[in-house]
Amino acid sequence: DxxxxxxxxxxxxxxxxxxxxxxxxxxxxxxxxxxxxxADPIYGGNRNMAGWKLLGYPGVWTSYSAEEQMGDAAASKMGELRSLADRTRPGHNVQEIAGFDPQRGVAPPATDADIILVGLGV
Structure with a gap:
């Protein structure tokens, strides 16, 4: 057993x-x-989103309404489940952000700077 x-x-x-x-x-x-x-199925686990279905989790969505965030019930998204793989399928409209370079974070730090902000916040 x-x-x-x-x-x-x-x-x-x-x-x-x-x-x-x-x-x-x-x-x-x-x-x-x-x-x-x-995990998202794109990484090899959670085949057919079975774990998410068991829990009633709608998967990876780029936005949730205020009602979904503040409500007592889990967000259902009308029963539709989404995975990261959905964002890579043909026909998915990925909106470009002007000037955004996702690889910039791995570049070496700049040696010159006009201003440095430390501990900025309210």
């Missing part, structure tokens, strides 16, 4: 497992399971 085996692993009661320690391995296994179930 798989449930009994997992319960024994969680308690560290399986015989002759060697390393890593059973409880540590169980925690790692549980962490990876959660990551796979909740």
């Amino acid at each position: 798989q449930d009994a085996l997992l319960a024994q692993l969680e308690r560290g009661e399986l015989a002759d497992t060697g390393t890593p320690p059973q409880r540590d391995f169980f925690q790692l296994l549980l962490r990876h399971l959660r990551e796979g179930v909740f």
Whole structure:
């Protein structure tokens, strides 16, 4: 029985497992399971969005209304689920932001600056 085996692993009661320690391995296994179930399918887990469907999660949307954000119920998005893969399909209209370069963040820092802001906020 798989449930009994997992319960024994969680308690560290399986015989002759060697390393890593059973409880540590169980925690790692549980962490990876959660990551796979909740991840966007584009990364290889959560096949057919099964984890999201189980939870009633609508997937990756670029916006939520104020009612959806503040409401007591989960946002349903009329039953439509979206994945990051939906943004890469032909026909998806990606709006360009003038002057935005997503690779700029990996460039080396500039050596000259006219102004430096530190701790700006209210």
